[in-house]
Amino acid sequence: MTTNPRTLYQKIWDAHVVDTRDDGTCLIYIDRHIVHEVTSPQAFEGLRAAGRTVRRPDLTLAVPDHNLPTTARRDAQGNVLPIADPQSATQLAALRQNAPEFGIRYIDATDREQGIVHVVGPEQGFSLPGATIVCGDSHTACHGGIGALAFGIGTTEVEHVLATQTLLLKQSKTMEVRVEGKLGAGVTPKDVILHVIGVIGTAGGTGYVIEYRGNVFEEMSIEGRLTVCNMSIEGGARAGLVAPDEKTFEYLKGRPYTPTGEDWDKAVAWWTSLATDEGASFDKSVSIRAEDIQPTVTWGTSPEDVSGIGGVVPAPEDFADASKRDAVKVSLDYMGLTPGTKLTDVAVENVFIGSCTNSRIEDIRAAAEVLKGRKKANNVKWAIVVPGSGLVKEQAEAEGLDKIITDAGLEWREPGCSACLAMNPDKVPPGERCASTSNRNFTGRQGPGSRTHLMSPAMAAAAAVTGKLTDVRELVG
Amino acid sequence: MEPINHVAGRAIPFGRKNVDTDVIIPAHWLKTITREGLGEGAFEAVKKEPGNVFTDPEFAGAPILIAGDNFGCGSSREHAAWALLDMGVTCVIAPSFSDIFSGNAFKNGILTVALPQEAIDRLMEVARTDPIDIDLETQTVTTPFQDRFTFDIDPFRKHCLENGLDEVGLTMAQADAIGAHEAKAKVDLPFLARTPATVN
Numbered sequence: 139m140t141t142n143p144r145t146l147y148q149k150i151w152d153a154h155v156v157d158t159r160d161d162g163t164c165l166i167y168i169d170r171h172i173v174h175e176v177t178s179p180q181a182f183e184g185l186r187a188a189g190r191t192v193r194r195p196d197l198t199l200a201v202p203d204h205n206l207p208t209t210a211r212r213d214a215q216g217n218v219l220p221i222a223d224p225q226s227a228t229q230l231a232a233l234r235q236n237a238p239e240f241g242i243r244y245i246d247a248t249d250r251e252q253g254i255v256h257v258v259g260p261e262q263g264f265s266l267p268g269a270t271i272v273c274g275d276s277h278t279a280c281h282g283g284i285g286a287l288a289f290g291i292g293t294t295e296v297e298h299v300l301a302t303q304t305l306l307l308k309q310s311k312t313m314e315v316r317v318e319g320k321l322g323a324g325v326t327p328k329d330v331i332l333h334v335i336g337v338i339g340t341a342g343g344t345g346y347v348i349e350y351r352g353n354v355f356e357e358m359s360i361e362g363r364l365t366v367c368n369m370s371i372e373g374g375a376r377a378g379l380v381a382p383d384e385k386t387f388e389y390l391k392g393r394p395y396t397p398t399g400e401d402w403d404k405a406v407a408w409w410t411s412l413a414t415d416e417g418a419s420f421d422k423s424v425s426i427r428a429e430d431i432q433p434t435v436t437w438g439t440s441p442e443d444v445s446g447i448g449g450v451v452p453a454p455e456d457f458a459d460a461s462k463r464d465a466v467k468v469s470l471d472y473m474g475l476t477p478g479t480k481l482t483d484v485a486v487e488n489v490f491i492g493s494c495t496n497s498r499i500e501d502i503r504a505a506a507e508v509l510k511g512r513k514k515a516n517n518v519k520w521a522i523v524v525p526g527s528g529l530v531k532e533q534a535e536a537e538g539l540d541k542i543i544t545d546a547g548l549e550w551r552e553p554g555c556s557a558c559l560a561m562n563p564d565k566v567p568p569g570e571r572c573a574s575t576s577n578r579n580f581t582g583r584q585g586p587g588s589r590t591h592l593m594s595p596a597m598a599a600a601a602a603v604t605g606k607l608t609d610v611r612e613l614v615g
Numbered sequence: 616m617e618p619i620n621h622v623a624g625r626a627i628p629f630g631r632k633n634v635d636t637d638v639i640i641p642a643h644w645l646k647t648i649t650r651e652g653l654g655e656g657a658f659e660a661v662k663k664e665p666g667n668v669f670t671d672p673e674f675a676g677a678p679i680l681i682a683g684d685n686f687g688c689g690s691s692r693e694h695a696a697w698a699l700l701d702m703g704v705t706c707v708i709a710p711s712f713s714d715i716f717s718g719n720a721f722k723n724g725i726l727t728v729a730l731p732q733e734a735i736d737r738l739m740e741v742a743r744t745d746p747i748d749i750d751l752e753t754q755t756v757t758t759p760f761q762d763r764f765t766f767d768i769d770p771f772r773k774h775c776l777e778n779g780l781d782e783v784g785l786t787m788a789q790a791d792a793i794g795a796h797e798a799k800a801k802v803d804l805p806f807l808a809r810t811p812a813t814v815n
Contacts, residue, residue: 153804157789159771161770161771163771176646179648180648183648184783188784197810225646225647226646268804274691276689276691278691292691292715292718294693294719294783295718295719301786301787306786394811395810395811461683461684462632464632465632465633578637580635580638581660582638582660583637
């Protein structure tokens with residue numbers, strides 16, 4: 139092992155190399171594998187066809203999330219309600235059958251621990267600092283918030299990990315994203331990551347693993363770090379990391395899968411040693427002043443299409459790159475926006491507060507703070523708050539947040555991925571706009587023809603109240 | 616997996632930049648438990664655009680797709696690769712690809728060829744009327760007009776593609792090395808090597 143100064147990423151990588159090929163490809167050991175219903179059926183089918191088993195079912199956790207309706211899962215008598223969509227039902231049933239068949243732990247849709255895989259992993263202490271974590275979902279980058287090397291994989295890779303507990307990978311380049319200074323009022327972790335993506339672009343991180351550094355991330359809560367790392371993939375990076383610290387250990391201690399006793403002490407000592415060494419170098423560095431970040435929204439159909447809420451819809455001519463100009467033209471047409479329009483003049487008919495990016499208790503609290511004592515605007519037809527897990531839901535209800543939300547006229551739902559990708563019945567109608575706390579504003583992402591504006595939970599709550607994109611600082615001072 | 620050595624035929628001149636996997640195959644097509652039949656849903660929204668290349672009979676069944684920068688960004692869904700295969704595409708040419716997509720493509724025997732934008736511009740022009748030829752052995756893309764572009768490819772990937780090798784089977788042959796790593800981790804990093812229910 140080298141004695142040269144190393145980055146956090148290099149240290150985790152080095153601890154997981156099983157084998158190195160001449161061309162530099164490494165066989166990397168995977169510590170934790172989370173499986174959901176959408177990207178796993180073909181992987182299990184592949185195992186069955188080849189007569190293969192799961193190498194480490196004890197390091198694998200299956201949770202349904204993408205397809206689940208967010209309406210009640212049981213009737214008044216406590217009977218489990220059927221899933222209406224036959225294809226969704228088939229996929230959910232496949233996971234329910236595959237997990238026990240291959241000896242994998244499984245959290246059912248009706249269990250209180252169920253939730254979005256990227257909320258459940260850290261919440262259960264299944265995700266740990268310094269661990270390699272994969273899941274057939276690109277937002278696995280999320281778990282980097284607790285200092286894990288976590289990334290999304292395709293279904294064939296899911297099969298590869300199930301069978302071998304390893305992946306064939308080449309070491310990524312490293313990028314440091316440093317944000318320093320003092321964040322202004324109303325500026326949340328979501329605004330930070332949207333701003334970062336605006337700076338580096340959606341392909342800026344391709345081939346890199348990002349480490350988020352600087353006092354802004356050091357001072358940020360664990361849930362905030364999860365939000366930031368979650369959207370690393372929107373900047374093109376397969377993984378994002380924040381060095382684990384006392385806050386991380388405090389967050390994880392006592393969770394169901396968190397190590398205990400001697401293992402815990404040993405873990406904390408190792409986790410502490412993972413921080414990037416003084417003098418370690420990054421292949422690329424980006425530095426951002428915290429003071430430059432405003433409450434941020436997207437206006438286009440790419441997550442890099444961001445603006446401070448005080449801005450206007452840009453014109454294609456504002457962009458130097460010819461292909462970006464064409465893309466902006468197409469996306470403004472899709473979004474139904476005219477250049478020069480003030481963003482705060484853009485009305486929304488739908489509000490979605492949820493997704494693996496923003497559905498944890500701090501997100502629900504932030505939304506409730508804005509909604510408290512206020513009412514949803516009349517032009518907002520559909521507004522739902524979808525907690526990230528059953529445990530987040532319980533916590534929010536214990537704090538009375540559900541009451542604040544429903545009093546304001548928003549719906550309080552059951553946990554799942556929901557309108558982030560509209561695989562379940564939660565969809566934004568064609569041509570309508572949605573103020574959304576999710577992570578992708580792609581064409582058709584929230585339903586065919588849907589128009590998405592990404593923002594923080596507080597900003598989405600503000601939009602629900604005023605019926606248009608709104609600077610939350612005008613509501614909460 | 617089908618071995619792939621040579622791809623020749625018409626190429627769909629799409630050319631668009633930042634094509635995300637939601638565009639390649641929208642989420643409502645992901646409710647499948649098999650790998651087949653996704654070609655129908657491929658580029659569903661684009662197919663509704665007037666004059667689009669995907670419904671143009673000229674390019675029906677074309678084995679090659681030409682796209683812009685950052686092809687396959689966004690969601691990790693392997694369905695994007697399956698959808699391309701199902702529509703008959705076995706090679707995508709673009710200036711760059713997202714990391715996850717290029718891995719998924721490779722694992723399904725789809726060749727991804729990265730070429731500079733100038734080469735893409737030229738191929739887009741040729742593709743309108745004529746076929747394109749990609750040779751994996753010599754790592755070249757050629758046209759009937761004597762254009763010749765060479766591309767880089769990871770030697771391991773090249774080997775697997777040419778021989779149609781199954782990566783899972785290859786790795787399972789390294790079970791001893793994996794077992795040795797697990798034994799060492801049990802001592803050095805016991806908190807990662809097991810989860811509480813498996814302690815003892």
